[in-house]
Amino acid sequence: MFNQKNVALGETRSSIRELFEYGRKRKAEIGEDNVFDFSLGNPSVPAPKEVNECIKEIVDNTDPVLLHGYTSAQGDFSVRDFVAKSINRRFGTGLDADCVYMTCGAAASLTITLGALLTPGDEVVVPAPYFPEYKIFTESSGGMFVSVQTIEGTFGLDLSAIEKALTPKTRAVLINSPNNPSGAVYDEKSIKDLCALLKAHSEKFSPVYLISDEPYREVVYDGAEVPYIMNHYDRSIVCYSYSKCLSLPGERIGYIAVNSEAEEKGKLYAGICGAGRALGFVCAPSLFQRLIVKTDGLVSDISIYKANRDRLSSRLTELGFEVARAGGAFYLFVKSPEPDAKKFAERAKSHEILIVPGDDFGKEGYVRISYCVSPEMIERSLPAFESLAKEYR
Amino acid sequence: MFNQKNVALGETRSSIRELFEYGRKRKAEIGEDNVFDFSLGNPSVPAPKEVNECIKEIVDNTDPVLLHGYTSAQGDFSVRDFVAKSINRRFGTGLDADCVYMTCGAAASLTITLGALLTPGDEVVVPAPYFPEYKIFTESSGGMFVSVQTIEGTFGLDLSAIEKALTPKTRAVLINSPNNPSGAVYDEKSIKDLCALLKAHSEKFSPVYLISDEPYREVVYDGAEVPYIMNHYDRSIVCYSYSKCLSLPGERIGYIAVNSEAEEKGKLYAGICGAGRALGFVCAPSLFQRLIVKTDGLVSDISIYKANRDRLSSRLTELGFEVARAGGAFYLFVKSPEPDAKKFAERAKSHEILIVPGDDFGKEGYVRISYCVSPEMIERSLPAFESLAKEYR
Numbered sequence: 001m002f003n004q005k006n007v008a009l010g011e012t013r014s015s016i017r018e019l020f021e022y023g024r025k026r027k028a029e030i031g032e033d034n035v036f037d038f039s040l041g042n043p044s045v046p047a048p049k050e051v052n053e054c055i056k057e058i059v060d061n062t063d064p065v066l067l068h069g070y071t072s073a074q075g076d077f078s079v080r081d082f083v084a085k086s087i088n089r090r091f092g093t094g095l096d097a098d099c100v101y102m103t104c105g106a107a108a109s110l111t112i113t114l115g116a117l118l119t120p121g122d123e124v125v126v127p128a129p130y131f132p133e134y135k136i137f138t139e140s141s142g143g144m145f146v147s148v149q150t151i152e153g154t155f156g157l158d159l160s161a162i163e164k165a166l167t168p169k170t171r172a173v174l175i176n177s178p179n180n181p182s183g184a185v186y187d188e189k190s191i192k193d194l195c196a197l198l199k200a201h202s203e204k205f206s207p208v209y210l211i212s213d214e215p216y217r218e219v220v221y222d223g224a225e226v227p228y229i230m231n232h233y234d235r236s237i238v239c240y241s242y243s244k245c246l247s248l249p250g251e252r253i254g255y256i257a258v259n260s261e262a263e264e265k266g267k268l269y270a271g272i273c274g275a276g277r278a279l280g281f282v283c284a285p286s287l288f289q290r291l292i293v294k295t296d297g298l299v300s301d302i303s304i305y306k307a308n309r310d311r312l313s314s315r316l317t318e319l320g321f322e323v324a325r326a327g328g329a330f331y332l333f334v335k336s337p338e339p340d341a342k343k344f345a346e347r348a349k350s351h352e353i354l355i356v357p358g359d360d361f362g363k364e365g366y367v368r369i370s371y372c373v374s375p376e377m378i379e380r381s382l383p384a385f386e387s388l389a390k391e392y393r
Numbered sequence: 394m395f396n397q398k399n400v401a402l403g404e405t406r407s408s409i410r411e412l413f414e415y416g417r418k419r420k421a422e423i424g425e426d427n428v429f430d431f432s433l434g435n436p437s438v439p440a441p442k443e444v445n446e447c448i449k450e451i452v453d454n455t456d457p458v459l460l461h462g463y464t465s466a467q468g469d470f471s472v473r474d475f476v477a478k479s480i481n482r483r484f485g486t487g488l489d490a491d492c493v494y495m496t497c498g499a500a501a502s503l504t505i506t507l508g509a510l511l512t513p514g515d516e517v518v519v520p521a522p523y524f525p526e527y528k529i530f531t532e533s534s535g536g537m538f539v540s541v542q543t544i545e546g547t548f549g550l551d552l553s554a555i556e557k558a559l560t561p562k563t564r565a566v567l568i569n570s571p572n573n574p575s576g577a578v579y580d581e582k583s584i585k586d587l588c589a590l591l592k593a594h595s596e597k598f599s600p601v602y603l604i605s606d607e608p609y610r611e612v613v614y615d616g617a618e619v620p621y622i623m624n625h626y627d628r629s630i631v632c633y634s635y636s637k638c639l640s641l642p643g644e645r646i647g648y649i650a651v652n653s654e655a656e657e658k659g660k661l662y663a664g665i666c667g668a669g670r671a672l673g674f675v676c677a678p679s680l681f682q683r684l685i686v687k688t689d690g691l692v693s694d695i696s697i698y699k700a701n702r703d704r705l706s707s708r709l710t711e712l713g714f715e716v717a718r719a720g721g722a723f724y725l726f727v728k729s730p731e732p733d734a735k736k737f738a739e740r741a742k743s744h745e746i747l748i749v750p751g752d753d754f755g756k757e758g759y760v761r762i763s764y765c766v767s768p769e770m771i772e773r774s775l776p777a778f779e780s781l782a783k784e785y786r
Contacts, residue, residue: 001564001600001657002664006509009667046457055680056449064439068641104497104645104674111673116399133670140671171394207394248461250679252497252645264394271395274402277526278533280504281497285678286643287448 005140014132015360016040023354030352036381037354037373041180041330043247044372045300051246054294058287067290071283074273075102075255079289083255086296087238091228094260101272102284104252106215106241107133108276113237113256114141114172115275116268117209122171127157128362129333131180131213135362143171147362155182155324155333157190163197168205173198177226178216181361181368182333183326185220188227195233202235207264210236215254216329218245218299221306224327234261237268242292244330247300253288305330308371312378319389330372333358336365337392347391351384398533407525408753409433416747423745429774430747430766434573434723436640437765438693444639447687451680460683464676467666468495468648472682476648479689480631484621487653494665495677497645499608499634500526501669506630506649507534507565508668509661510602515564520550521755522726524573524606528755536564540755548575548717548726550583556590561598566591570619571609574754574761575726576719578613581620588626595628600657603629608647609722611638611692614699617720627654630661635685637723640693646681698723701764701771708775712782723765726751729758730785740784744777 013021016039023037058067074080080097087095103109110133114124120142126134128147138145148161162173173194177186186194198208212229217240220226229236241254258269283289313323313332322335334355336344341357345367348355358366371378406414409432416430451460467473473490480488496502503526507517513535519527521540531538541554555566566587570579579587591601605622610633613619622629634647651662676682706716706725715728727748729737734750738760741748751759764771 002509002660003512003668006667006671007660007664009670010509010663010665011667040463042458042462044458047461051461052452052457055452059445059448064445065435065437065640068440068444068643069435070433070642104678107673107675111671116395116403119396133673136671137673247458249463250461250676252675252678267395267400270403271400272403274399274404275396277402278399278504278529279672280500280526280530282500282645283643285497285645285681287680288678 009136016356019354019356026352033380035352035354036377036384038369038371039354039356041370041372043244043249043300044374045247045302045304047247048295048298048300050298051248051291051295054291055287058290058294062290068286071102071286071289073276073283075100075284076286076289079293082293082296083257087257091231093228093230095257096260098269099258099260099265101256101269101276102289103254103256103276104281104284105243105249105254106213106239107137108252108281109239109241109254109256110134110137110213111141111279112272112275112281113211113239114138114143115279116271117171118143121169123167123169125162125165125170125173127162127175129155129179129181129358129366130362131176132360134174144169150182150184153324155179155184157186157194159190159193159197162194166197166201166208170201170208172209172211174211174213176213178220178328180216180329181331181356181358182324183329183331184324185224185226185327188225191227191229191232195229198233198235207235211239212236213239215241215244219302219305219330220328221309222327226328230259230261234259234263236262245299246295248288251285251288253284253292304375305372308373308375308378311375312369312371315382316385319385320392321389330370332369332371333366334369336367339365341365341367348388351388353381353384353388402529409749412747412749419745426773428745428747429770429777431762431764432747432749434763434765436637436642436693437767438640438695438697440640441688441691441693443691444641444684444688447684448680451683451687455683461679464679464682466669466676468493468677469679469682472686475686475689476650480650484624486621486623488650489653491662492651492653492658494649494662494669495682496647496649496669497674497677498636498642498647499606499632500530501645501674502632502634502647502649503527503530503606504534504672505665505668505674506604506632507531507536508672509664510564511536514562516560516562518555518558518563518566520555520568522548522572522574522751522759523755524569525753527567537562539563543577546717548572548577550579550587552583552586552590555587559590559594559601563594563598563601565602565604567604567606569606571613571721573609573722574724574749574751575717576722576724577717578617578619578720581618584620584622584625588622591626591628600628604632605629606632608634608637612695612698612723613721614702615720619721623652623654627652627656629655638692639688641681644678644681646677646685697768698765701766701768704768705762705764705771709778712778713785714782723763725762725764726759727762729760732758734758734760741781744781746774746777746781
């Protein structure tokens, strides 16, 4: 008598959540310090101290009726104008306020964007490994989810795999760089090649949009550059969230930016406004809309993530594991030493190490290790990884 | 090439928004004080001062990683537990934390609830006048929107009209009391009669849920009582928002409460979790989840709304208008002195009075006047209402 798809979705917790809940129980049994929980992508570095200062300043100095009142559905005009100008300054684009739609975070950015783009039966092509919710969001918007493999080992874009997946029903390609779960950052050449491919396909068949989900844009290491897709392709949409750069994932604030050069920009933006309305979003949280104007350019102290990455990836390599070189985000994607990564993850569990099999991200034979944890936990976990490695010698 | 329904929805602004935008332009032309804008339902009374104090206190005294981090998708456990106990204390129910799902406000409460309940083709019965988004939310969830008339003049429930509208495909009845736009509060007898009707229908056909959307629960006057539907019907769901009681509409915080007595409660709650996930809500804003625990029981100073209602409704009555007696919310529903309320609203516009035709709320021949405005604007508007009345003598 209920919507069976949604009941099933609610009953089958994602295996990431499942593992996290297991971890909670296990910690209660054997002590917090004895479980090495690498399951979740919850930022472990606090928000920059300016965030809380700005919240207090905004609360003290803004008329409360205005501060806590509804903004326009697409976001406060001055906020959207600010975001557009900030993007233009950083990436040389030509956006205005009506290219920007403020959202309750990246998930909302995606469901609203897909709601605007897709008619039932339209296809969305997504390189694997991918964030598992992409499949759910695509299907709940009536679309067909088409996953394509990336290059083994680096997890960079495999252009010929994408080319083969494109059909006249392809409405969008959805990329995520820096990538969750692989940490891969797609370089400029591969973005250019992808865009050339999509341009040719759009001319031959019907227009394909390139969606870039980039909550990890600022979480990059060793000077990695994340190309801005709007500079390479007109029919492009950036889905952004402040969750990771400002360590605010629970506050739900992000945006959709539509390329001003997209031929059908007006209709697309109207579709975004319509989808946001139909899904019940009303407006992005007003206090946090104001906050992101005051904290523009600030980034949480990602040097802690970098130190975690370096420590964990060099030790795991020493222990004989194959670790993908991660240019960004806060995940290591590690090759399972046995073919079935689920079995490997189960074995890790017996050493109190909680890691997620790549199967959930559309990529078998790998596990994801979230290193957005305390450096102390990384140190404590190393002997457990050592015992785990011994089992495979 | 886009989703045409959502493009159309984005292109046709609601006429309330349209009027509000007109008002903005008109104010720029002839001065802020010379336009009498009664179009929007944006609380004009500030949040209780404790709200901002609590925000600062929470920010100062909570670990920032915890404070701004993800909560469980259904809301932080301690927050849900608190809300369940608060409902139990006030209404004598037996809810626990797993009956409560925290949301980004009432609109989200509704889209998630309808997403859980409806399979394409299911019908939702809604008494008119109704909040226009109900139709959009129902249809975007795949449901059929079935509106039924209420009792002329009082806008109380018309049980025989509801009975006629029920079919084997009816999955839910959605009520809103205190009502937007009529201000009507459904009394206990009519709620009891409605529940008896739904019980009989559920036994004969398939189960019907009663959804109560009640963001205006605390905005009542003259001691009006709003019955709690869970005390009268097991298959019941309350959609709540703190937008109006705490004057926080932009911050997006509310909840869904599922009756613990509902036979299929577990499946329904799973459907709610699934729908929330599929729509991209992730979690309700974490700072505001914590806030509502600290501000439980506080209500903005609604005496200002009451004074506005009394002043405006008595003066309009003196001028010969027929004004429905409003027990709650912050709207007057006034009979149009000519059959076409759209023409009346247009004529009011020529006197710089902005009011919304009832047609948009599924009820012709009436206009909605939002009196959540400053008492000064009410005073300034009275001569304009007088000139408007003269046109109909």
